[in-house]
Amino acid sequence: xxxxxxxxxxxxxxxxxxxxMEALGEHNLANSVKVVxxxxxxxxxxxxxxxxxxxxxxDPVLILLxxxxxxxxxxxxxxQIRSDARLKTIPVVMLTSSREERDMLESYQLGVNAYVVKPxxxxxxxxxxxxxxxxxxxxxxxxxxxxxxxxSS
Amino acid sequence: xFEMGRKPVRASRAAxxxxxxxxxxxxxxxxxxxxxxEDRLRLALEIADGIWDWNIVTGEVWLSPRWxxxxxxxxxxxxxTLGSWRDLVHxxxxxxxxxxxxxxxxxxxxxxxxxxxxxxxSGTYRWNRSRGRLTGRDARGRPQRMVGIDADVTxxxxxxxxxxxxxxxxxxxxDHMNEGFGLHEVICDDQGKPRDYRFLDVNxxxxxxxxxxxxxxxxxxxxxxxxxxxxxxxEELGQVALTGHPARLEEYxxxxxxxxxxxxxxxxxxxxxxVFSDVTDHKRLVESLRESQAQFLALNAELEHRVMQRTVxxxxxxxxLEAFSYSVSHDLRSPVRHLTGFVKLLERHAGAALDDxxxxxxxxxxxxxxxxxxxxxxxxxxxxxxxVELHTTTVDLHLLVDEVRRECLDGLEGPPVVWKVSPLPPxxxxxSLLRQALVNLVSNALKFTRTREQAVIEIGEAPSDxxxxxxxxxxxxxxxxxxxxxxLFGVFQRLHSSEEFEGTGIGLANVKRIVERHGGRVWAEGxxxxxxxxxxxxxxA
Numbered sequence: 001x002x003x004x005x006x007x008x009x010x011x012x013x014x015x016x017x018x019x020x021m022e023a024l025g026e027h028n029l030a031n032s033v034k035v036v037x038x039x040x041x042x043x044x045x046x047x048x049x050x051x052x053x054x055x056x057x058x059d060p061v062l063i064l065l066x067x068x069x070x071x072x073x074x075x076x077x078x079x080q081i082r083s084d085a086r087l088k089t090i091p092v093v094m095l096t097s098s099r100e101e102r103d104m105l106e107s108y109q110l111g112v113n114a115y116v117v118k119p120x121x122x123x124x125x126x127x128x129x130x131x132x133x134x135x136x137x138x139x140x141x142x143x144x145x146x147x148x149x150x151x152s153s
Numbered sequence: 154x155f156e157m158g159r160k161p162v163r164a165s166r167a168a169x170x171x172x173x174x175x176x177x178x179x180x181x182x183x184x185x186x187x188x189x190x191e192d193r194l195r196l197a198l199e200i201a202d203g204i205w206d207w208n209i210v211t212g213e214v215w216l217s218p219r220w221x222x223x224x225x226x227x228x229x230x231x232x233x234t235l236g237s238w239r240d241l242v243h244x245x246x247x248x249x250x251x252x253x254x255x256x257x258x259x260x261x262x263x264x265x266x267x268x269x270x271x272x273x274x275s276g277t278y279r280w281n282r283s284r285g286r287l288t289g290r291d292a293r294g295r296p297q298r299m300v301g302i303d304a305d306v307t308x309x310x311x312x313x314x315x316x317x318x319x320x321x322x323x324x325x326x327x328d329h330m331n332e333g334f335g336l337h338e339v340i341c342d343d344q345g346k347p348r349d350y351r352f353l354d355v356n357x358x359x360x361x362x363x364x365x366x367x368x369x370x371x372x373x374x375x376x377x378x379x380x381x382x383x384x385x386x387x388e389e390l391g392q393v394a395l396t397g398h399p400a401r402l403e404e405y406x407x408x409x410x411x412x413x414x415x416x417x418x419x420x421x422x423x424x425x426x427x428v429f430s431d432v433t434d435h436k437r438l439v440e441s442l443r444e445s446q447a448q449f450l451a452l453n454a455e456l457e458h459r460v461m462q463r464t465v466x467x468x469x470x471x472x473x474l475e476a477f478s479y480s481v482s483h484d485l486r487s488p489v490r491h492l493t494g495f496v497k498l499l500e501r502h503a504g505a506a507l508d509d510x511x512x513x514x515x516x517x518x519x520x521x522x523x524x525x526x527x528x529x530x531x532x533x534x535x536x537x538x539x540x541v542e543l544h545t546t547t548v549d550l551h552l553l554v555d556e557v558r559r560e561c562l563d564g565l566e567g568p569p570v571v572w573k574v575s576p577l578p579p580x581x582x583x584x585s586l587l588r589q590a591l592v593n594l595v596s597n598a599l600k601f602t603r604t605r606e607q608a609v610i611e612i613g614e615a616p617s618d619x620x621x622x623x624x625x626x627x628x629x630x631x632x633x634x635x636x637x638x639x640x641l642f643g644v645f646q647r648l649h650s651s652e653e654f655e656g657t658g659i660g661l662a663n664v665k666r667i668v669e670r671h672g673g674r675v676w677a678e679g680x681x682x683x684x685x686x687x688x689x690x691x692x693x694a
Contacts, residue, residue, distance in 0.1 A: 013487060019494040068483050097486045099533055100479055101541065120490050120526030122497035 005061030007033045007133070010042040010077065011095075012069045016118070020064075020095070023129035034060070039072025043080060046087060059090060062136040067096040067103055075103070078110045091136050095129075205285070207235065207299045209258075214238050223305055224281075225274035243270035243278050250283075258287055258296045265299070268306065280310040333359040333413075333429045336420070339394035340374060347391020349374045353424070362431050363409055379408040393417040394425040403432060412436040471540075478536045485529050492522035524657075531659040534589075535644065538666050543583045547694040550577040550624065553584065554612055557591040561599055568607065570599065575613035578622050579694040582671050587691075590667040593660040594626045594687055600654055601630030601685065615688065621673065622693045627686040632679040641677050664689065 007029065011017050017035055024030045036042045044050040046059070063081065065074035074094060081087045091113040096103065099117050107115050116132060119125045203220020207213075212235045221228060224241070231237050242250055246269035257265035265285045270278040285301020327334060336354040339347045352370040360367055370378050375387065385404060393400050399418040406413055415429040496519045500512075507515065554574060562570070580587075595610070602608030611627040633641065633648045640646040642665040647658040665675045668689045679685035 015491040015495070016487065019491065019498075022494075022498065097483045097490070098479070099482050099530070099537075101537065118486070118490055120486060120493055120530070121523055122490075122494040125490065125494060 005032065006057065007062045007064060008036065008042060008045060008060040009033050009064040010036045010039060010069060010074065011064070011066045012037050013066070016066070019122070019125065020129055023126040024133050026126060027130050027133055029133040038069045039065075039074060039077040042077050043072065046081070059087065061090070062132075063090055063092045064095045064132070065092060067094060067098055067107075075106055075110065078107065078112060082111045093132050093136060095132070203303045205238075205301050205303060207285075207301075209296045209298055212236075220303060223303070224271055224279070227274075230274060241272045243272070246270050254299070257285075258299070265301065268310070271303075279305055279307040282306040328357045330356060330358060330428075331430070333362040333431075334426065335359050335429075336424060336426045337375075337390070337394070338424050339391045341391070341395075345395075347387050347395065349376045349387060350391060350394070350425070351375075352378070362411075362413070362429065379406075381408040383407050390415075390417050390425050390427065393419050394423055397422065403436075474536070475540070478533060478540075481529065482533050486526065489522055489526045489529065493519060493526065496522065528657050531657045532644075535659050535663050535666065538586065538589070538663055539670070541586070543586070543670060545581055545583055547579050548582050548584050548587055550580050550587075550622075550691075553588060554591060554595075557588060557595050561592060561595045565599065567603060570602070570608040570610055573609065573611040573613070577612070577614055577624065580622050580691040581694050582691055586667045586670070590664045590689070593664050597660055597687075598626055598628035598630065598685075600656070601632075601649075602628045603654075604631065605629060617690070620693065621690045623688060623690050625686050625688045627684065629684040632681050632683045632685050633677075634681050635679060638677055638679075642675060661687075 007024075009017070009020065011020065021030050021033065021035075024033060034045065036045055041051070042063075042065070045052045045055065048055045063077075065077055067074040074096065078092055078094070081090065081092060088111075092111075093114040093116060094103075094107045094112050095116050095118060097118055098104075104115050113136070114132065116128055119128055203223045204217040205220060206215040208215075213233050214235050214237070215233060216231060216238075218228060221231065231241070239247065250267050250269045253262075253267045254265055256262055263286075265287075266283070268280060268282050271281040272278055282304045283301055284303075285299050287296055287299050289297035291297055334354075334356040335352060337350040338353055340349040340351060342348040351372065351374045355365075355367050355370060359365070365378060375382050383404065383406065386406065389400060389402050389404075392398070397419040399416070401414070401416050403412065403414045405411075410433075411431050412433045412435075413429045414432045415427050417425050417427045420426050496515055500515055500519075504512065504515075551574075554577060558572065558574075595612075598610045599608070602610065607629075609629045611625075613625060613627075615623040615625050617623040631649070631654075637648055640648065642661045644659060644662040646662070647656065661675075664687070668675045668691070671691055673690040673692070675687065675689045677685060677687045
């Protein structure tokens with residue numbers, strides 16, 4: 001298994017973050033996670049602006065987005081990522097409480113890679129997070145650009 | 154007298170030879186006397202269609218050549234007797250001709266004058282105007298002779314008849330026409346403006362429609378007859394008489410309390426004729442129609458307004474409901490998830506430090522949280538079932554049931570189930586919703602037969618009397634108390650404790666909602682410990 005790249009995780013709920021980190025920690029993925037608290041911070045981080053001006057490091061290998069967040073919500077972040085030539089190839093997974101059809105529909109229309117409803121049962125939740133982390137951050141072959149970056153770094 | 158004249162005709166045949174000469178002389182004398190002057194005689198002879206001379210004593214009748222010619226006869230065609238003449242007179246006219254002659258001879262008339270029909274040689278009858286005079290009596294005053302002139306007046310007679318007939322026709326038309334008619338003369342004031350009009354003629358229908366008698370109106374003016382007459386009648390009808398332009402009007406006549414539709418025209422300057430009908434009933438009908446139309450429109454507008462208001466309210470309620478369910482979906486699930494998650498973490502973290510009681514409490518918290526999570530998920534699903542759009546297609550129910558059976562059996566432990574599935578018809582519906590309903594029904598059947606030694610689940614089509622598909626799912630499970638059958642399909646209604654059978658009580662409510670959204674019905678039959686049968690109807694494809 002290769003070294004995991006950075007996972008950008010946007011989530012406003014403290015407890016969800018803790019549970020998610022717990023789940024990722026069970027699979028040694030917690031260290032590579034960058035947590036941001038809303039959509040705006042997520043975009044700042046991605047674009048290295050505001051608080052993240054001058055951030056060093058690469059673009060994430062995976063972005064986990066909650067849908068319902070203050071200021072800029074997950075769907076808006078997704079829309080921005082997908083309309084950006086540099087970011088649009090990064091896998092994005094919606095990790096959300098919502099079962100709402102319209103959220104799901106909109107997410108897929110915007111080109112989300114996976115849509116995961118956070119299960120109520122903790123075991124299932126852990127299972128889901130593990131699968132996401134393993135698949136997207138470790139197993140999935142990233143688009144060629146990353147390999148070039150890896151090679152050059 | 155004609156009878157008495159016959160004998161002498163036969164008796165005096167001997168005198169025949171001398172008669173024509175003698176007669177002509179006498180005739181001229183007589184005609185002279187009759188016509189009064191020589192000029193007149195000449196004129197009479199020229200114009201006259203023929204002369205006749207009747208010897209009353211002998212019964213002989215002499216007819217002039219012109220007479221014969223006039224009626225189309227040749228000399229010798231008509232015998233010189235009264236009988237021959239009589240044969241030529243139209244039988245219908247004969248009696249009054251004879252009567253007229255007798256009256257004259259009796260001295261009742263200075264001149265005999267009669268018009269009657271005479272048969273011509275061709276057999277047709279023509280009108281004869283016959284005039285004559287008794288010219289001689291014997292010493293005892295007995296009539297001796299009568300002379301006269303006949304003329305063909307058929308043409309005049311026909312014209313007269315036609316004219317009389319024509320007049321009769323017009324009179325009849327006038328009196329029998331279905332419209333009122335009146336001829337009027339306008340009366341103007343100093344400025345030449347119509348101020349009144351006089352009735353010159355009215356027909357029978359006029360009397361009927363206005364209720365006025367011809368005798369009471371003719372020669373009088375409308376203001377005399379109807380002092381309260383609305384002035385527009387006089388103005389508008391007066392204009393017709395003055396300008397000669399015809400007009401149509403439909404107005405109310407206040408003194409008569411009726412509406413009249415009038416067509417007025419000007420037959421000669423200063424007069425107008427009006428042809429009119431009573432349109433009161435029609436007018437009232439139109440008015441009441443208009444009224445009810447207005448009422449209808451007002452009602453309609455009100456109804457539309459109400460529908461709009463309701464729609465607005467409904468839309469608002471729908472939006473609120475959606476916002477509510479969205480918020481439930483997001484915000485209510487999170488704390489539950491945190492509960493389950495952190496209880497689990499607590500168990501891991503401090504499980505060893507807890508005593509049995511403590512572990513039991515943690516277990517209860519975990520179970521309750523999970524149960525709450527399921528309730529929320531079921532409720533959301535139920536709410537979505539009601540809101541989601543239907544995508545109706547033809548659904549192969551049989552195939553769908555197979556699919557659902559496999560899905561429900563997946564991972565299920567316990568003794569094998571005996572399935573009795575008879576062929577199911579294709580139906581019209583939303584496949585994913587129908588699938589959801591079937592999953593609910595089949596998993597219910599599986600759940601409630603779990604305690605049976607041998608679970609038997611039957612799925613089939615029941616007979617239907619209205620052409621819809623009636624589908625049933627029957628099990629030999631624990632059944633239910635038929636007294637509570639109406640609770641079966643309620644939200645969160647359960648007929649068994651959750652210790653006996655797990656579940657949130659939303660499954661059948663969902664089935665009912667799905668079937669009803671398809672326009673179908675659901676019902677159930679069952680008894681405690683005797684199994685349950687759930688029915689639903691769908692439109693056949």
